[in-house]
Structures are given as structure tokens and as C-alpha cells.
Amino acid sequence: MASTLSNTVCRMAPLALKHPPLAQVPAVAAALRQLVGQSMALRSPTGGWPANLPQTPENLALYLSEETGELLEVLDDLGQTHTPSPSALIPLSALVPHLLWMLASGSYEIMRLIEGVQARVCSTSAQGAVQVVRLVPVLVLALDETTYALDLVTQTDPEPPLYLPETTEIRLLDNDLDSQPILCGDLLRRMAELVTYTQPRLTAIHSDGCPVEILRPFQPWQPATLHLRLHLAEMETQGQPQPYAEASDAVPDALYLPPGAKQSAVVTASDFTLDDFANTLVEDPGGVTGVLGDWLTFTDESWIQAFLITCAQQVVARHLLQMMPSQGRDIGRDIGRDIGRDTGRDSTPEPLPRREELCNRVTYAATDLVQGANGLFRHTFVHEPVLVADVWPRLRWYLAQSSERVMQLMGGVSAQVLAPGLSWQQGSLSLRPLMQLTTAQRSWIIDLSRGRLLPTSPQALTPQAVVDIADDPWAVTLTVAELTLLIDQDLTTYTPAIAALAQSTPIHLHRLDAEAGCQPGQLTLDWCFTLQTTL
Structure with missing residues (x-):
């Protein structure tokens, strides 16, 4: 079935595969910054929100009427020249990585679950055993005579026997996720709600299905429907349970598996607290792994606020097209219906929300995602320590x-490289983002793409080296310097707070060693390209 889908072309309305161009219009960008910035300021602990007034979208709207009006006015001006995108021909082999990136980029929690996390599974068969559980996004192509399904991560046929029933209770054990017991069905509904908020263009394909036309080898054009289904499943395990995994034994990244590869993980059998976890990472004799168990405090509040505001702006930006005067009412109704369904509330059709109501609802949800109890970075992280491992x-x-190409390159792409003075070499080209923590005493380098501490920086390709990438959508030969410029542009445009880390941000590092205590330092982010050659 997987091979059938890989040879299929579909005609469909293009999804928002790239960042919305509306958000790049200067007037829209300015109005968006003003709206989100004011919303986050109001909802912050020091924002002066009345203690007796619940924080709801309706109450927030009372304080954001001017900012909301300015954004919608700018969209009204653009609406006179905006035309809907026509249907496009998209090979399913190209659609699959697009969908996976859209899902993973929408929410940190979704990405972590797609990769696989440790969870205590309370079912008849598991009896509270610790398993590695992952979120399985499945693309379903339904035709009149048959149905095909594909696991977006492994790009193989799904394995329903591994799916967990919705009535199974699990408790996520990874320290950076919510650890409260929850039914699988409730967790899946929460993930669906996140998709609705953060990637509205996936709402139709996830809820009712997206009508398309498909063309397969030796077949005429046929009508079909694409569905995106989410499941929770146990991952295959290797080896015997361990009390905890070594720092270098990271769970394989599901997002970066090559097509057809199996996911597997070493299951841990312990139920440590946060402090217990930190104690397992105490400095080893070589002084390499200990920093993961230390605590870090960001001391530049302007940087962390820029980080949070950018995250919230990106969520609202994905909904801008729905706020256009010609589309706001119908799409607003669909979002209201789907949110009601996903949260278990009464989904009886309500009067069509006005564009202002849609804007207020989305803005509230966006700020809640980054400032709420399960937000990306809590507001108090500016003043309170956070585990380096988190x-x-x-x-x-x-x-x-x-961007999608950043995620692809972090996972590695097939390429040939010609460095000055050498012959062509073939292998996996990888973008290696490196987080460096520096104090007066020493420094540590953490490879973000692999989640490992490195004794030294990896051997990077020289800027003059020529790179020929085989994987789509790369169609030209570039030098490493040109490829680096593309990545720099993506980061500067879409994640400016990350780009700012190249200049470092001040931190305090709280060492577990009582003698070391709290040490001022710097957090710096750098990136380079490496090639893992094949024989």
C-alpha cells in the first residue's frame, strides 16, 4: 500500500505549506505584533489583569478592540487584491513530509509525542508497565473501491495492533510534558485541538476529509478523499528495561527516520521525580554529561519575551487568511464547530462568529499556548530555574x-559533497545546531539535533565545498556558504529569537555541586553542516 501511495499524484487546494505570505506584508506584520504584544502584556502576571475578572476570549476582547480593529482594517485593504490559490498537482510523496512538518511545527507537545515518549500504560495487558508511546499520524486515501493508509513517520503501512485503545489510561513520564494521568482518547482530542489552533489548514483533512482527484499508474483520474488520522501506539522495544537511559542513548527521533525505518526504543522502568532525574546526570569523571542535570535561568527578560511573542505571532499568522473579509465567516464557523468537537463541549451549530470574534479567539489561544500552564516556555522561566535537559x-x-528545509536538514538528507582538494563524497548531509553553555570555569556543547553533549565541536564542511542534494525539493547545486545563507534567512525571518542567540544571551547556571553554586554565563547557539559518508 505504501508503494501505491508513493506513485500517486493528487490535485487539491494547496495547503499552507509555507509561512503565510500575509504575515510578511509590513503593515500586517506591524498590526500583528501590536495585537499579540498587547495580549501577552495583559495576560502576564504583572500585566494588571483584574483579579475578579476571568481570563476568557470575550473578556480579553474588551481590552484589544483597537488592536483587533487595526489588524482587520489592514486585511480589508489587502482583501481587494487577494485571490484564492488554485488547485495544484502534488505528488503524495511530496505531500507526506509537508504534512509531517506542519504537524510537528504546530506544537512542541505534538513533536515530542511523534518522536516517542516514556509513559506508564495502565491497561489489562500492560498492568502499569513503562512503555515508549508515540503519536502516529496516518494519511488515509479513500476511494470508492478501496482505502490506502500510510504512517507519515515511517512511510510504511500502519500497524493497528500496536494502537492503544482510547479507554487506556497513560501517564507521560518525560519531565518536560504534563505528567497527569489521562485517557488516550482525551489526549488525542487535545492533540486535535492543538492542530485546529496552530495549523488551521489541516482542520478539514483531519475532521471531515479533503476531497481530491488522484492519478495512479495505468489508471484514469479518480475522485478520492484524503483523511489525516491520529493514533497513540506502543513502540517496538529493544533490550532489557534499564533504571534510566544514559545521556548518549537518546530515543530515536521519529521525525527524522528514513522512509521504511522501524521505530524502536529502550524502555525505562523507573518512575523518577525531576530531582531524581537530575541526580542521575551528576558530573562524570570526564566532566561531560553533568550539565544536563543542572538548572539554568535566563536573565535577559527582553530576549525571553521576544521568544514568546514570536511564537504567539506565528500561531495567529496561520489564521490570517481566515480573517480575510471574503472567508472569515465560513471558516470561523468551521473552527468553532471543530473546537467544540475536539474539546467534548456541545458542538451544536452556533451563529456564525464575526471576524472580530474569530480574531479574539485565535489571539487568546495563541497567548495561552505560550503562557499557559503547558506553554512552550512559562513566563516565570525568566525568574525561575529550568533543567538544562528540558x-x-x-x-x-x-x-x-x-521552515521545512531546516527540519529536513536537521534529520539529514542524501547528498554528494565536493570539498576543495578532495574528490566527491556521498553520504548524509546534516544541519548541526549547537547550543554552547559557557561560564568562567568551562563550557559545554550540546548537539540539538541529536540531544547529546559533545567533547568538541564537530568537523564542519568548509564554506567553499559544493553540495549536490538528491532529496526533493532541492533542485540546484549550492556551496555550503550559500546553503548557510538560506538557513540564516529562514531563522532570521521566522524565528528571530533563535537567530539572536548567535550573539548569545546571559544566563545563570545552577550547578549541582554545592561548591560551584550559581555561576553567571552565556548561552550561544551556532550551526554548521557535516557529512556522514557512506562506504
Whole structure:
């Protein structure tokens, strides 16, 4: 079935595969910054929100009427020249990585679940055992005579026997995720709600299905429907349970598996607290792994606020097209219906929300995602320590969501490289983002793409080297310097707070060693390209 889908071309309305161009219009960008900035300021602990007034979209709208009006006025002016995108021909082999990137970039929690996380599974068969559970996004192509399905991560046929029933209770054990017991069905509905908020263009394909026309080898054009289904499944395990995994034994990144590869993970059998986890990472004799168990405090509040505001702006930006005067009412109704369905509330059709109501609802949800209890970075992270082991995966997600090519390159792409003075070499070309923590005593380098501490910086390709990438959508030969410029442009445009880390931001590092105590330092982010050659 997987091979059938890989040879299929479909005609469909293009999804928002790239960042919305509306958000790049200067007037829209300015109005968007003003709206989101004011919303986050009001909802912050020091924003002066009345103690007796619940924080709801309706109450927030009372304080944002001017900013909302300015944004919609700018969209009204653009609406006179905006035309809907026509249907496009998209090979399903190209659609699959687009869908996976859209899902993963929408929410940190979704990305972590797609990769696979440790969870205590309370079912008849598992009896509270610790398993590695992952979110399985499945693309379903339904025709009149048959149905095909594809696991977006492994790009192989799904394995329904591994799916967890919706009535199964699980508790996520990874420290950076919500650890409260939850039914699988409730967790899946929460993921669906996140998709609705953060990637509205996926709402139709996830809820009712997206009508398309498809063309397969030796077949005429046929009508069909594309569905995106989400499941929770146990991952295949290798080896015996361990009390905890070594720092170098990271769970394989599901997002970066090559097509057809199986996901597997070493299951841990312990139920450590946050402090217990930190204690397992105490400095080893070589002084390499200990920093993951240390605590870090960001001391530049302007940087962390820029980080949060940019995240919220990106969520609202994905809904701008729905706020256009010609589309706001119908799409607003669909969002209201789907949110009601996903959250279990009464989904009885309500009067069509006005564009202002849609804008207020989306703005509230966006700020809630970054400032709420399960937000990306809580507001108090500016003043309170966070475990270093919890910082790097968040920064990695923020990098990956900047653009699809960044996520592809972080996972590695097939390429040939010709460096000055050498012959052509073939292998996997990787973007290696490196987080460096520096104090007066020493420094540490963490490879964000692999989640490992490095004794030294990896051997990077020289800027003059020529790169020929085989994977789509790359169609030209570039030098490493030109490829680096493309990545710099993506990060500067879509994740400016990450780009700013190239100049470093001040931190305090709280060492577990009582003698070391709290040390001032710097957090710096750098990136380079490496080639893992094949024989």
C-alpha cells in the first residue's frame, strides 16, 4: 500500500505549506505584533489583569478592540487584491513530509509525542508497565473501491495492533510534558485541538476529509478523499528495561527516520521525580554529561519575551487568511464547530462568529499556548530555574518549526559533497545546531539535533565545498556558504529569537555541586553542516 501511495499524484487546494505570505506584508506584520504584544502584556502576571475578572476570549476582547480593529482594517485593504490559490498537482510523496512538518511545527507537545515518549500504560495487558508511546499520524486515501493508509513517520503501512485503545489510561513520564494521568482518547482530542489552533489548514483533512482527484499508474483520474488520522501506539522495544537511559542513548527521533525505518526504543522502568532525574546526570569523571542535570535561568527578560511573542505571532499568522473579509465567516464557523468537537463541549451549530470574534479567539489561544500552564516556555522561566535537559529539546523544536528545509536538514538528507582538494563524497548531509553553555570555569556543547553533549565541536564542511542534494525539493547545486545563507534567512525571518542567540544571551547556571553554586554565563547557539559518508 505504501508503494501505491508513493506513485500517486493528487490535485487539491494547496495547503499552507509555507509561512503565510500575509504575515510578511509590513503593515500586517506591524498590526500583528501590536495585537499579540498587547495580549501577552495583559495576560502576564504583572500585566494588571483584574483579579475578579476571568481570563476568557470575550473578556480579553474588551481590552484589544483597537488592536483587533487595526489588524482587520489592514486585511480589508489587502482583501481587494487577494485571490484564492488554485488547485495544484502534488505528488503524495511530496505531500507526506509537508504534512509531517506542519504537524510537528504546530506544537512542541505534538513533536515530542511523534518522536516517542516514556509513559506508564495502565491497561489489562500492560498492568502499569513503562512503555515508549508515540503519536502516529496516518494519511488515509479513500476511494470508492478501496482505502490506502500510510504512517507519515515511517512511510510504511500502519500497524493497528500496536494502537492503544482510547479507554487506556497513560501517564507521560518525560519531565518536560504534563505528567497527569489521562485517557488516550482525551489526549488525542487535545492533540486535535492543538492542530485546529496552530495549523488551521489541516482542520478539514483531519475532521471531515479533503476531497481530491488522484492519478495512479495505468489508471484514469479518480475522485478520492484524503483523511489525516491520529493514533497513540506502543513502540517496538529493544533490550532489557534499564533504571534510566544514559545521556548518549537518546530515543530515536521519529521525525527524522528514513522512509521504511522501524521505530524502536529502550524502555525505562523507573518512575523518577525531576530531582531524581537530575541526580542521575551528576558530573562524570570526564566532566561531560553533568550539565544536563543542572538548572539554568535566563536573565535577559527582553530576549525571553521576544521568544514568546514570536511564537504567539506565528500561531495567529496561520489564521490570517481566515480573517480575510471574503472567508472569515465560513471558516470561523468551521473552527468553532471543530473546537467544540475536539474539546467534548456541545458542538451544536452556533451563529456564525464575526471576524472580530474569530480574531479574539485565535489571539487568546495563541497567548495561552505560550503562557499557559503547558506553554512552550512559562513566563516565570525568566525568574525561575529550568533543567538544562528540558531546554535543549524546546530550542530544537523552535529551530525545526522555522521552515521545512531546516527540519529536513536537521534529520539529514542524501547528498554528494565536493570539498576543495578532495574528490566527491556521498553520504548524509546534516544541519548541526549547537547550543554552547559557557561560564568562567568551562563550557559545554550540546548537539540539538541529536540531544547529546559533545567533547568538541564537530568537523564542519568548509564554506567553499559544493553540495549536490538528491532529496526533493532541492533542485540546484549550492556551496555550503550559500546553503548557510538560506538557513540564516529562514531563522532570521521566522524565528528571530533563535537567530539572536548567535550573539548569545546571559544566563545563570545552577550547578549541582554545592561548591560551584550559581555561576553567571552565556548561552550561544551556532550551526554548521557535516557529512556522514557512506562506504
